[in-house]
Amino acid sequence: LRAGKPEAVLAEFKTVDEVVEIAKKCVSEKRPVLFTRVTAEQSTALSELGLAINERARTARHMRLEEESGKVAIFAAGTSDIPVAEEAKETAEFLGMEVLRFYDVGVAGIHRLIEPLEVLSKEDVDSVIVVAGMEGALPSVVAGLVDLPVIAVPTSVGYGTSLKGFTALFSMLQSCSSGVAVVNIDNGFGAAVFAHLISKRVRKKRL
Amino acid sequence: LRAGKPEAVLAEFKTVDEVVEIAKKCVSEKRPVLFTRVTAEQSTALSELGLAINERARTARHMRLEEESGKVAIFAAGTSDIPVAEEAKETAEFLGMEVLRFYDVGVAGIHRLIEPLEVLSKEDVDSVIVVAGMEGALPSVVAGLVDLPVIAVPTSVGYGTSLKGFTALFSMLQSCSSGVAVVNIDNGFGAAVFAHLISKRVRKKRL
Amino acid sequence: LRAGKPEAVLAEFKTVDEVVEIAKKCVSEKRPVLFTRVTAEQSTALSELGLAINERARTARHMRLEEESGKVAIFAAGTSDIPVAEEAKETAEFLGMEVLRFYDVGVAGIHRLIEPLEVLSKEDVDSVIVVAGMEGALPSVVAGLVDLPVIAVPTSVGYGTSLKGFTALFSMLQSCSSGVAVVNIDNGFGAAVFAHLISKRVRKKRL
Amino acid sequence: LRAGKPEAVLAEFKTVDEVVEIAKKCVSEKRPVLFTRVTAEQSTALSELGLAINERARTARHMRLEEESGKVAIFAAGTSDIPVAEEAKETAEFLGMEVLRFYDVGVAGIHRLIEPLEVLSKEDVDSVIVVAGMEGALPSVVAGLVDLPVIAVPTSVGYGTSLKGFTALFSMLQSCSSGVAVVNIDNGFGAAVFAHLISKRVRKKRL
Amino acid sequence: LRAGKPEAVLAEFKTVDEVVEIAKKCVSEKRPVLFTRVTAEQSTALSELGLAINERARTARHMRLEEESGKVAIFAAGTSDIPVAEEAKETAEFLGMEVLRFYDVGVAGIHRLIEPLEVLSKEDVDSVIVVAGMEGALPSVVAGLVDLPVIAVPTSVGYGTSLKGFTALFSMLQSCSSGVAVVNIDNGFGAAVFAHLISKRVRKKRL
Amino acid sequence: LRAGKPEAVLAEFKTVDEVVEIAKKCVSEKRPVLFTRVTAEQSTALSELGLAINERARTARHMRLEEESGKVAIFAAGTSDIPVAEEAKETAEFLGMEVLRFYDVGVAGIHRLIEPLEVLSKEDVDSVIVVAGMEGALPSVVAGLVDLPVIAVPTSVGYGTSLKGFTALFSMLQSCSSGVAVVNIDNGFGAAVFAHLISKRVRKKRL
Amino acid sequence: LRAGKPEAVLAEFKTVDEVVEIAKKCVSEKRPVLFTRVTAEQSTALSELGLAINERARTARHMRLEEESGKVAIFAAGTSDIPVAEEAKETAEFLGMEVLRFYDVGVAGIHRLIEPLEVLSKEDVDSVIVVAGMEGALPSVVAGLVDLPVIAVPTSVGYGTSLKGFTALFSMLQSCSSGVAVVNIDNGFGAAVFAHLISKRVRKKRL
Amino acid sequence: LRAGKPEAVLAEFKTVDEVVEIAKKCVSEKRPVLFTRVTAEQSTALSELGLAINERARTARHMRLEEESGKVAIFAAGTSDIPVAEEAKETAEFLGMEVLRFYDVGVAGIHRLIEPLEVLSKEDVDSVIVVAGMEGALPSVVAGLVDLPVIAVPTSVGYGTSLKGFTALFSMLQSCSSGVAVVNIDNGFGAAVFAHLISKRVRKKRL
Ligand SMILES: Nc1ncnc2c1ncn2[C@@H]1O[C@H](COP(=O)(O)O)[C@@H](O)[C@H]1O
């Protein structure tokens, strides 16, 4: 049944050589590939092979897997959450999606949310990814205001009781607003794949 | 922006009187309402007011909030996971969805999954809810075989290292198959609301 | 240095007899006393001795310790958080404070916060107590909008990843809004004592 | 409602470039700014821009946000707790407060507390910040002796069962003396902001 | 090598019948025996067999194992810690020790410690048992003032961050005063056995 | 009773000198020895002494302890789990066992399991070692299909909710398929020793 | 591949009715069945249907699944561990195994182990099950003395730091003696099924 | 009351300069001092000042605090536990005690314990320190065989479920042998101070 699963490589647990080998093969065979959680050293090597690097996202990309597969909005609470939001953005684009970004809209300044939500209401978006660390409250607030599936991504940003992202994770799963589902800590990749599956289903219907 | 949020009452932390009062008001005003995590005593009282009880699901329902809002499949790994699966089913139906159920299809007997997946591939389903306790492996296996968003619901079934559902929760968030998002332990309600938001978006597009 | 420490009895770990004995002594000596976390059985016995019972708060009170010691606002996120908010209210009143209450103003419906905050801005309040369970996001939002010390009280309301209040506790300590300090889970009593110490200092200055 | 929120930058999760850019802007615009949790490398760069560095506090400061906003006392239990106490001191001074410091007054030598408490009783202090790691007992002892709000700051000092500060945090939240509220582990900054909000309220009243 | 190990029975995990059978045998054979963690039902049955019951301690005792084996002091922080302190007292007496008791001397009122410590300094005591729940700070304070081995017993008293005694346990193990060793949560029995082994060694030397 | 316990050295907590000394002694005395969890530096030194290095397994080996002691199959879920699988392989071979390897057969692509299981059914294998990280689901699936003891080895591969292998460990202990026993996280060595004890017993019987 | 999986029912999460229905069907069809973790009420009902009850084991059994399938030894550390040991014994016998029992042989009296180990060395046993709670040290000691696979079963016996069996579980997985594999807390059933798979393999070879 | 508390410095959280300054002062004033948890760099500096370094113990010592204050035995389970045992030894000697050492006597080879215990029974020892990591079973076994107070020191040795020493800690607190008290993980220093307090009391009596 399953098809079109993204060729994605979790680079973190691999050596530079292993990663380069996979990249070379994909380039020569003209197959699209996305590397996530790329180390600095891996990044340099992949850049030399011509892959498109997004440093903040820690990704390297060759080609796209699909085209015009839908639209997703990505919210990030703080500037420290941006790397994870960018991993989601890179993955979504690799999967052919158009991405709307609203960064630095955390709950400490709730008024900063108003404009993005107005923009959002006018766009043809299928789902919303919300990236937040620390107390992870943003998805609750967004889901309380928006009538779309909210995919929450907790980040490991914070210290002390942030527990490397577990507090944000547990908060999001406890969201008092219904309409939120959650992926692993720092997993921008997974959120985008999930958003893509929603859009794929929406698009199928539209056709 | 947000509209049509289900009128749902988490009965567990309320007294019988509080629950009865809400129910009476909805019945007299002809407003739809769904009670979840209903106690035995609450259940008896709500049944007398004419609400539709699903004992295994621990729900009580009055009317439906919407009609014909899409189709969802629900998988449950073991017989002990069925109450949570039924809470999802009741909620989905309250939200106007059609529900396909595949119960007792755990990973210990992987062959039992074949038929359900064949049925699934022929149905016009927008998303799949997978309910599992203990090691919580079923969503990974299903997401590896199906090209739809998988909403995983960990249950508190098990003993010892099940940690009242946390092991299943963490397994699901760690799923080696991408395309899985997760809701709180035993939160069949939340999974159905999320599935409904997906279907709502799909339906909007279709029209 | 320390003076005027409230005569308060944590009844939970005491027998009915022990509690009754303390109460009788205070009544006969005309000394003010507050009992918190009172069991149903203790409550009946204390009521018979003429103490003022607040059932939802699980408190029993005889006289007041001080008069006109200041004003505090108490916010509660959900209806299930009200018992803890009421414990704070009873304690604050026992300490001679005036209490403004704003209940059921959780972050899922952020608009419900607007009116209370407007009221608040016109009142001569020294500090704000915010009671919230589940994801515990309300103190962050309030502290982002108010220029007063916010005393956050996490509650044990919720299931699964609420971890009996630890998720709310950790969220609050992680608050991305500065200006929040936290007391123990369900400790409405401690929040009110702290608010009272602030008001005491304010009042001293005013005179 | 909220105003005068300190322009403070949590430097830890930012690059040297990002931090320098913010600092330059504030310097050229003559706007006060405080950097906390500054790395050694960031510190050097900020020092060259003329910011006032407190090495032990790991802070860099440009100007003050307010003047004469009140007085606070800071207690630190051990010498290893001093960096966190100094972060509180720097923040308080940035916010225009006068600071009384009493360091190395841990509970192992309870007699060392006597003199500081005598000094304290003669000063016009609005609140007390108590910084302690290991078993975190100092706030309980101080709050038992002082009639002011005690803001407790647990530190990550210790090994084994110190659990990187969680034991001190939980002890402080469990304090058998009422009148204690707590901020995040190592969060000297947050304690000072909270103390400032108290003093602000006191001062308002005084005027 | 080992001899004179107390015949002690942890009654909690046994049925009434099992406990009665052991008691009967000891009574008929005139062998000393101590039952700890006795349930209400077991207590009634053992009382009928003529055993000496200490209700607060939850113990039942038949005869003594030794005579005049030394002296120990027992401190308890709060009234809720007394049951555990009494278990220690009963065990110590069963082992032939003389017991000095100082109850309700918690750190919230540090002055209450002065008199007990003066008494202590004049008595021929071999070790000190300190029982405390909540933040478990008392052993640190005592060990800072006394030149004897301090055996700390954390109790499960408290709520929220007391974590059923783990916070007190971890605090005690973290004690900034050296000279403290710790036994399991609520384990008054173990503390007394340990104190007895110290006294035994002391007595041996004296002879 | 116990005999033939493998001379195996956990190198990780030892200095290069200590490890070299042991190796020299074994080489000169012609005694077999296996080093596990060898650091890069230790590896170089041991290689120079002529030991057989397996870099991925982080082992160094001199001779074999036994010969022809049976056959074991090793499954590994992902490529990142291979180092632990190789440690098991090296240990098994050191103990004289023949090893069948099936790597990269995780549950995300359940079809990849079919061929290995067919091969397995034709081989004279005494037990199966299954190495898996992340959600650790592979042992459940294998044990559901194979009629042999399954020894599960959780690995520390993953991030966020993998909890450094604890989620895989707890999942495996919760396996809904019976016939699974588990060793410590990353303990390929222990799994192979256990498999060897099974084979030893089988062989004894055969003779 | 898999065959002969025991028809075993985990009764704990089922109603009396559900359990009775399964039992009736097995009895009428003359199919063997084993119920584990049976409640008192279920036990009475199953007894009336003629099933063999083992109260301490909390099992109910109808017929045996196999005959003469091998021999296993079961050690239990304390008397409180016997229920779990008996669950293992009942399961093993249901699977046709002969069982040697050695109870109350904990590490506090290491000499009590000598005789059982001598008996063991003369018996034709394929594996050893060791059941222990509290510190869970017995499997390490046994595995250090016996040349057979040791299947360790941690029990939830104890209080405080026993953590409902997790300390015993983690101890056993950490065993400094190799040759130990572990099953879930209180899972005597799983240990016996695993022992049976070993014996099955041994027997196959023998034939 | 308290006197003769050892001048001991926990060097770990201090800079080289701070440590050198303290050492210089003690040397010039001829005051005894002990540094524990010394870093490599601190060690070199302190060595140059003439302090006695024990590298494995990570200590530096100047003079002794007392003379002939008693005798203590130290057991260590594995070679990796020796650094902590040596910290205890250095501290004990600094406090004037004579030390008997028995290393590498873990429970995996229980026979290795026999000789040490025979030696011990003939020596005039006041208490026994037992250092063990991994499953931490040694104190239980020793306390079951010896009639002296056993001070248990858990170490952070191990991986996976060793939880950096918490499993050993919890095991020791759970010891099924009574007569064991415990200090913090890796706290050889604290164990020796405690042993010294016992010996001090014994000696006082002897005189
Ligand atoms: N950042 C990521 N987080 C989680 N999973 C990922 C990530 N990147 C890739 N993956 C998944 O990991 C798989 C690659 O695993 P591997 O075979 O070890 O490279 C891909 O098929 C993806 O499903």
Ligand SMILES: Nc1ncnc2c1ncn2[C@@H]1O[C@H](COP(=O)(O)O)[C@@H](O)[C@H]1O
């Ligand atoms: N079973 C459930 N689990 C989680 N949330 C629920 C559940 N049932 C209802 N809810 C949510 O809880 C809200 C009701 O909370 P309350 O106002 O306390 O009754 C509803 O609006 C739902 O969003």
Ligand SMILES: Nc1ncnc2c1ncn2[C@@H]1O[C@H](COP(=O)(O)O)[C@@H](O)[C@H]1O
């Ligand atoms: N609900 C409460 N939560 C926390 N502490 C409380 C509470 N009620 C009373 N207390 C404190 O507990 C003390 C009484 O403890 P006790 O002597 O055991 O009755 C009072 O002096 C208060 O400081």
Ligand SMILES: Nc1ncnc2c1ncn2[C@@H]1O[C@H](COP(=O)(O)O)[C@@H](O)[C@H]1O
């Ligand atoms: N005490 C037990 N502990 C763990 N698993 C068990 C136990 N008893 C039975 N089982 C397993 O649980 C399965 C039955 O689950 P169920 O279909 O829910 O009755 C059986 O096939 C066994 O593999």
Ligand SMILES: [Mg+2]
């Ligand atoms: Mg956030």
Ligand SMILES: [Mg+2]
């Ligand atoms: Mg499952």
Ligand SMILES: [Mg+2]
């Ligand atoms: Mg809330």
Ligand SMILES: [Mg+2]
């Ligand atoms: Mg401290």
Ligand SMILES: [Mg+2]
């Ligand atoms: Mg206490």
Ligand SMILES: [Mg+2]
């Ligand atoms: Mg896996």
Ligand SMILES: [Mg+2]
């Ligand atoms: Mg045991």
Ligand SMILES: [Mg+2]
């Ligand atoms: Mg050990």
